[in-house]
Amino acid sequence: MKPWVLGLTGGIGSGKSAVVAEFAKLGVHWVDVDHVARWVVEPGKPALAAIAERFGEGVLTPGGGLDRTVMRELIFQDPAQRKWLEQLLHPLIRQEALAKLALGESAYAIMVSPLLVESGQHRQVDRVLVVDVPEALQVQRAVSRDQTSEAQIRAILSAQASREERLRHADDVLVNDRDLAWLRQEVERLHNFYLTLRGGQE
Structure with a gap:
């Protein structure tokens, strides 16, 4: 169950x-949504590719991860971009969090x-x-x-x-x-x- x-x-x-x-x-059993949010944008994940495609390589760190500081500045200045990002990430975070929660004994x-x-x-x-x-x-x-x-x-x-x-x-x-x-x-x-x-x- x-x-x-x-x-x-x-x-x-x-x-x-x-x-x-x-x-x-x-x-x-517990899951932290903040951890999941970081996990869905790790290198190799489709969400990170979509973000880089929209905002350009400037949002990536030299190691290929998401540069959170740059990203934060971009979306704070532009509510439409923030909305786009939320619409991309929220469903993924929700899916992932619920899948991890379901593993609980x-x-x-x-x-x-x-x-x-x-x-x-x-x-x-x-x-x-x-x-x-x-x-x-x-x-x-x-x-x-x-x-x-x-x-x-x-x-x-x-x-x-x-x-x-x-x-x-x-x-x-x-x-x-x-x-x-x-x-x-x-x-x-x-x-x-x-x-x-x-x-x-x-």
């Missing part, structure tokens, strides 16, 4: 990685995506878990982790879905504002609950 899919999301600095690591220790599998709500991916999962954290703590964590300025982190925050928007789509919310021992307990509690669900619904 194919596992049902739990979408896990949260803003920058909310601790998604720590949460998914705890689920993994309990034997839950656990009762449910987790799709980790920072943009679960913004990208519409929440419509492909059976249930949504939002890792939430007060904004002040979010900024503090992200600044110390990424060694970036508070202004940069706030800019990223304003580009992501607002907390309210994310929480509106949540079936479950894990407020990650305490220590790891507490987080582990919360994940175990959710895990035991998820094992009782059929297809992700109560």
Whole structure:
């Protein structure tokens, strides 16, 4: 039987990685959409060839990979190009992520995506878990982790879905504002609950 899919999301600095690591220790299969997004544009993949054909060899690194910095600048300047790129990549990412999730041996599998709500991916999962954290703590964590300025982190925050928007789509919310021992307990509690669900619904 194919596992049902739990979408896990949260803003920058909310601790998604720590949460998914705890689920993994309990034997839950998970896939990170960001990893899949990188994989679909690796050298030799059809998507990379299509990108190079459209934008020219300038978007490739000397080693033949995708130069993300160049690509980012190109699509930020031109919404039409960004739309083209999204239309090329989103279906591939979705297909690949779902194929990887289906390999799970656990009762449910987790799709980790920072943009679960913004990208519409929440419509492909059976249930949504939002890792939430007060904004002040979010900024503090992200600044110390990424060694970036508070202004940069706030800019990223304003580009992501607002907390309210994310929480509106949540079936479950894990407020990650305490220590790891507490987080582990919360994940175990959710895990035991998820094992009782059929297809992700109560």
